[in-house]
Amino acid sequence: MDVSIEDLRLRAKRRLPRTLFEFIDGGAQDERTLRANTGDFDRWLMVPQQCVDVSQRPLGTTILGKAATLPLVIAPTGMAGLFRRKGELQAARAARAAGIPYTLSTMASVTIEEVGRDAAASAGDLWFQLYVQKDRGLTRSLVERAKAAGFRVLAVTIDLQQQGQRERDVRNGLTIPPRITLANMLDMTRRLPWIADVLLGPRLTFANFEGTANEKKGLTTLSKHINASFDPALTWADIAAFKQLWGGPVAVKGVLSAEDARRAVDAGCDGVIVSNHGGRQLDCVPSAVAALPGIVDAVAGRAEVIVDGGVRRGSDVIKALALGARACMIGRAMLWGLASGGEAGVGRTLQILKGQIDNGLALLGRPGIASLDRTALAPVDAYAPQAESGRNQRAY
Ligand SMILES: Cc1cc2nc3c(=O)[nH]c(=O)nc-3n(C[C@H](O)[C@H](O)[C@H](O)COP(=O)(O)O)c2cc1C
Known part of the structure; x- marks a missing residue:
């Protein structure tokens, strides 16, 4: 029984070829x-308040104008x-079943239309x-x-002017589609269920580019595709133009400073x-949770x-919400x-996080996510022994 996200990670590790796990x-x-993203959540402690009626703990909210059952987005x-x-x-079907939005990547292995046509996925918030x-017509x-x-x-x-230098992928010789080589053969022999499901399935491609000049036929690396096709000349004026073109809610992904957040709002x-x-x-660069309060x-x-x-x-979600x-x-x-x-596995991820958010709220004395604010947290330094004399010091 997988009771934590780490349990799912370890199960994924057993199932996937090492190159893909990495x-x-x-x-x-x-x-x-990468380490700071997880580690910096530890810089905040949750401060419980007791004897608050937490018999009701609604987890629902609206995200960019539509109701969601949890404060999560895929x-x-x-x-x-x-x-x-x-x-x-x-994943889109699991998101729909759980009542949260699903975000499809430009670089998906299925087309935009296939997700749109799939009744179980498209009934959700896509x-x-x-x-x-670079090809703005294609964009x-x-x-x-x-x-x-x-x-x-x-x-x-907006943070992919080029691909970042992911050294594990270079060392592992990651290609799309993956291939069996002399170097990974031993590892692959232990991944037969994955081979049957993925490698023997339909050819893996960047499906949304099929039939375009950007289509990559045969083996490629992600960085080759990205560095050849993605536009490093993107500016805030383009973002404003996408807002006009889309006509619905637009978000920018990859903001890490208060200045850029203001530019995004202005756009x-x-x-x-x-x-x-x-x-x-x-x-x-700063971890997401460290950048968050200033941007809020x-x-x-x-x-x-x-x-x-x-x-x-769930405690990470509670902290992020408390920070705004x-x-x-x-x-x-x-x-x-x-x-x-x-x-079902994505469903399990969402179920685990939901259970942890709910349990966290109850024990924190917060009747639902709407009641979270910065008073629910304290910086870990506030509890350092030298922070104040007398108060907060443990009396052993
Ligand atoms: C394997 C993998 C592929 C990703 N592909 C994309 C992508 O196509 N587009 C994108 O905007 N972000 C992409 N991301 C970044 C995620 O959207 C997200 O920002 C990041 O995974 C959040 O951190 P977390 O993995 O710690 O939750 C990818 C992340 C991973 C792990």
């Missing part, structure tokens, strides 16, 4: 930001079909994540296709997603602030569920 697990260069993750056949569809291409057509397929929110990722964005891409882009203050209610990076526990986030996006936590158990 593709999910890893980050850029020394992975300092983050966009490219090529989820690497981990389970048509992984994006399975968001489309856009990577702006425009991606946006128009998402609109036509029924996607509600456009999330433009007309409805949502600001505080994110360092899960520590996979520029290393040594700068936005000052003019847009919704969503945060991702390092969310592994509307919701958290989950990337790896979802992928570990997907890799380990497909649609």
Whole structure:
């Protein structure tokens, strides 16, 4: 029985080829930001208040104008079909069943239209994540296709001018599609269920680019595709233009400073997603949770602030909400569920986080997520023995 997100991670580790497990697990260069994303949640403590009636603890909210049963959004993750056949569809169905939004990546292994046509997925709240291409005609057509397929929110990722240097992937020789080589053969012989499900399934491609000049036929690496096709000339003026083109809620994903958050609001964005891409882009940038409070203050209610990076526990979600986030996006936590158990596995991820948020609220003395604010937290330094004389010191 998997009772924590870490349990799902370990199950995913047993099922996936090592190269793919590390593709999910890893980050850029020394992975300092990757570690900080999880570690910096420990810089906040939760301070319970007792004897509060917590018999009702509603977890529902609205996210960018639509009701959600939990303050969670599935983050966009490219090529989820690497981990389970048509992984994006399975995750979208699980999100719909749980009542939260699902974000489809531009780099998905299934097309925008396939998700839009799938009754079990499209009944939910679908968001489309856009990577702006040098070919702006192609970019425009991606946006128009998402609109036509029924996607509600456009999330433009702005932190991928080039791919970050993910050294594990280079060392492992990760290719799309993956291949069996002399170096990984022994490892592959222990992954037969994955081979049957993914490698022997339909050919893995960047499905949304099929039939375009950006289509990559045969083996490629992610960085080759990205560095050849993605537009490093993207500016805030483009973001304002996407807002006009989309005509619905637009969020930018990859904001780490108060200044950029204000620029996003000025460009007309409805949502600001505080994110360092899960520590996979520029290393040594602030963790998501460290960047969050300053951005919440700068936005000052003019847009919704969503945060991702390092969310592994319900307590992480509680802390993010207490710091002013509307919701958290989950990337790896979802992928570990997907890799380990497909649609049901993603359902398990969401169930685990839901149970932990609910339990956390009860024990924190907060009757529902709407009652969370910064008074629920204290910086860990406030409890350091030298912080104050007398108060807060343990009397042993
Ligand atoms: C395997 C993988 C693929 C990803 N692909 C994308 C993508 O296609 N587009 C995007 O905006 N972010 C992508 N991300 C970043 C996630 O959307 C999200 O920002 C990050 O995973 C959050 O951190 P967490 O994994 O600690 O939850 C990817 C992350 C992972 C782990």
